[in-house]
Amino acid sequence: MKKMVPNILVVDDSKAILIIMEAILSELDMSEKVVTCLSAAEALEKVANDINRFDAVFTDLNMPEMDGMELIRHLGALNYQGGIIIVSEMDHKVISLAADLAKQHNAHLIGNIPKPVQLSQMRKLLTKVAKLNCHTLLRESLISKSELIKALKNDEVTPFYQPKVNAINNKIESVEILARIVSSKDGSIILPNRFISLAEQYNLINQITFSLFEKATSEFSNIKAQLGHDFKMAFNLSPIQLDDLNCPNKLLLILELNQLTPSNIIIEITEQHALSSLAQLETLNRLRMHGFGVSLDDFGVGFTNINQLRNLPFTEIKIDRSLISNIETDLFSQVIVSSLVNITNKEHLDLVAEGVERPEELAYLKHYKKDLTIQGFLYSSPKPKNEFIDWAKNWLRTDGSPA
Numbered sequence: 522m523k524k525m526v527p528n529i530l531v532v533d534d535s536k537a538i539l540i541i542m543e544a545i546l547s548e549l550d551m552s553e554k555v556v557t558c559l560s561a562a563e564a565l566e567k568v569a570n571d572i573n574r575f576d577a578v579f580t581d582l583n584m585p586e587m588d589g590m591e592l593i594r595h596l597g598a599l600n601y602q603g604g605i606i607i608v609s610e611m612d613h614k615v616i617s618l619a620a621d622l623a624k625q626h627n628a629h630l631i632g633n634i635p636k637p638v639q640l641s642q643m644r645k646l647l648t649k650v651a652k653l654n655c656h657t658l659l660r661e662s663l664i665s666k667s668e669l670i671k672a673l674k675n676d677e678v679t680p681f682y683q684p685k686v687n688a689i690n691n692k693i694e695s696v697e698i699l700a701r702i703v704s705s706k707d708g709s710i711i712l713p714n715r716f717i718s719l720a721e722q723y724n725l726i727n728q729i730t731f732s733l734f735e736k737a738t739s740e741f742s743n744i745k746a747q748l749g750h751d752f753k754m755a756f757n758l759s760p761i762q763l764d765d766l767n768c769p770n771k772l773l774l775i776l777e778l779n780q781l782t783p784s785n786i787i788i789e790i791t792e793q794h795a796l797s798s799l800a801q802l803e804t805l806n807r808l809r810m811h812g813f814g815v816s817l818d819d820f821g822v823g824f825t826n827i828n829q830l831r832n833l834p835f836t837e838i839k840i841d842r843s844l845i846s847n848i849e850t851d852l853f854s855q856v857i858v859s860s861l862v863n864i865t866n867k868e869h870l871d872l873v874a875e876g877v878e879r880p881e882e883l884a885y886l887k888h889y890k891k892d893l894t895i896q897g898f899l900y901s902s903p904k905p906k907n908e909f910i911d912w913a914k915n916w917l918r919t920d921g922s923p924a
Contacts, residue, residue: 527576528576530579531578531580543557545639545640561584564580581608604629604653616856617860633852652843675705683896684913689892698757755789756787763798788808788813790817818839819839821844840861874897875896877898877899
């Protein structure tokens with residue numbers, strides 16, 4: 522794995538602010554990766570010339586000719602996938618509306634930072650950029666198509682398990698199934714960011730998905746029996762697979778073979794892609810009609826705005842880890858998560874915080890006094906079956922408490 526320095530674009534009509542931003546980023550050893558613009562129009566042109574050049578855009582709001590909100594709208598129209606950060610003081614209502622508007626324009630607004638900008642604030646925001654699932658700074662090369670086909674032929678796609686734990690009573694509510702390729706030769710593990718997009722590109726995603734689902738469901742009853750504890754299994758589907766109207770029937774057949782029912786299963790669908798086609802919406806509805814739970818995964822990095830949650834048949838919302846990182850000091854994340862708590866309370870939806878890694882994040886989330894579910898390394902990393910069983914036995918024996 523190679524950690525890369527992010528490419529940053531800073532937009533402000535004040536030369537003084539640009540000099541300050543460059544100095545702060547220089548302190549973080551990033552001066553060679555910073556481009557500055559005195560106008561939004563100039564910034565938009567630079568992004569349009571190479572849509573993948575910049576990992577993040579820092580923009581002022583009040584600028585002549587084209588302001589910051591206009592720039593965000595145009596970046597969304599270009600399908601810019603990097604993180605967008607507003608450099609301006611904003612009250613909570615402005616933050617909430619700006620984030621919602623950005624989503625409607627398919628843009629990834631992930632934070633705001635007040636002036637004067639502080640080094641510590643900049644460091645935290647760059648951490649959020651790195652944690653954006655759709656545009657990470659930790660890049661690994663994809664495996665080859667032949668390597669993926671060989672892994673499928675050798676039946677090396679393996680389920681790993683990561684628990685979702687109730688923040689109040691420490692009960693394991695569900696366990697998410699995560700795909701790994703485990704070499705039958707030397708036991709080395711390949712993470713999904715190195716093969717899932719490849720599988721989608723070469724139309725191999727269904728083979729991976731249904732093989733993984735069959736393995737996980739065949740193990741699930743045994744896992745629950747060993748633990749003597751009832752919980753659900755959460756499983757990821759690509760939005761691409763929702764276009765297959767026969768998808769619910771395939772899942773139902775596998776469940777029947779393993780003597781499970783849809784009520785045992787939560788289907789997680791990532792928010793990074795828009796749910797828009799009639800086939801996708803019909804499949805989503807049919808999954809709910811059959812009794813599956815349906816979760817909107819990675820909320821905060823994609824296209825679904827808060828108001829749309831009222832109209833789509835989700836039973837669970839998962840807050841992306843980029844909104845959870847340093848939430849105890851991040852006003853932007855606090856506003857968005859508070860809005861999600863309010864709407865999930867009103868709509869009787871489950872709410873999951875992903876990527877919880879620090880005790881301070883957990884302590885802040887507990888302040889909401891909601892039946893919030895926690896998923897993250899603070900509790901457990903994804904584990905193969907036997908390691909997960911050992912972890913869960915210890916968790917249940919000690920009544921659950923993060924280390």
